[in-house]
């Protein structure tokens with residue numbers, strides 16, 4: 001039951017989404033026998049039948065809420081008319097191995113990347129300066145400015161120099177169990193494939209987080225302490241830092257792109273500023289492209305625990321084996337406890353913008369959000385801050401906060417980011433290209449130089465999910481190869497890294 005005015009995803013659904021840019025007008029006939037009894041804005045829901053108090057509101061074939069009043073056919077279904085269901089119980093989910101569904105493997109697709117000694121592949125060639133404590137962040141910013149002005153012009157193969165700034169490192173309960181998350185995140189961020197294995201760390205000297213926790217066993221690492229007694233004054237420290245940077249720049253500058261198989265691509269999927277279109281156009285297109293990456297041997301990461309919590313049964317059913325299912329449930333339990341300690345639950349996720357964009361509650365948001373993971377089996381679950389160990393589709397357990405999720409996906413090893421938005425966000429990361437997808441053409445037209453890919457033609461029926469999924473897949477390869485640039489790289493529009501620190505401060 002789809003026409004240009006509405007989209008209904010699943011035959012069981014008793015609501016559909018208004019897809020026309022102007023929404024639906026009172027008196028409009030949307031399908032035979034159903035006439036809108038009031039104006040309904042774009043991306044919002046219309047009732048396809050009379051819904052009585054206590055009846056389920058069904059979207060994507062799942063219950064997104066219980067009606068708390070009579071909702072006549074043709075009316076605008078708004079958030080206050082739905083009671084949010086309880087989150088599915090994690091203790092009652094039973095695992096059964098997925099029915100094998102052999103899909104054709106894709107052969108012959110490649111991209112041009114920078115091969116690293118550890119086997120990983122970069123899509124950019126960046127000098128990254130890590131730090132063990134925020135005290136040195138101002139110094140790091142000075143160093144980056146001097147590197148860009150004085151050194152980078154002599155090293156044309158290096159794309160950028162960035163400081164991996166964060167507010168962690170001291171004034172923290174370093175031995176608290178939860179400290180493992182920010183510490184391993186910093187270690188793995190420094191190992192991101194786009195930094196080429198060249199690890200240098202600015203340290204202060206007296207901080208709790210010892211810089212060796214960041215460098216680990218990596219051979220090519222350097223640590224500069226501002227409190228080093230052999231250094232007198234700021235300029236001497238600066239010269240020491242520039243010398244250290246230049247040693248690494250020389251190695252990075254010698255790197256050349258080479259042809260790499262898709263199995264070296266690690267694509268992080270995320271959404272932010274979602275609307276009800278995200279689950280119709282942007283996320284299904286991203287999910288189709290995610291399947292193509294996995295079928296070609298590559299890796300896709302998806303995350304955002306609070307946005308998939310309500311779809312946990314679907315995810316457990318896709319776990320490749322019982323161990324993966326158990327890991328998935330454990331991460332969800334850990335997050336339920338984490339939220340509970342703050343007297344919150346997953347319903348705290350939705351924003352005023354989500355609701356204005358037609359998403360009534362977290363259940364509706366989750367069912368649309370999980371679509372961007374595609375349909376392949378989940379081969380592993382990665383704890384926050386850890387680096388991936390396998391290839392294929394994996395769940396990286398992170399908060400849904402765009403910056404925290406992005407930072408943890410970088411730590412997991414992401415070398416290409418896909419970000420779907422409906423409301424619009426200028427989100428960008430310096431470390432990897434961020435392909436921004438709009439779920440609706442209205443946004444893509446207004447933000448014509450901020451959006452990289454418009455999935456809106458799917459919502460309007462002009463193009464199929466499959467056709468747009470292939471277009472996105474090709475764009476991903478071009479961007480990973482450096483043949484095209486994303487909007488945030490053209491504009492230099494970057495957000496800060498944001499560590500996930502569930503541990504106490506002192």
Ligand code: CA
Pocket residue numbers: 270271272304400401402405
């Ligand atoms: Ca997000």
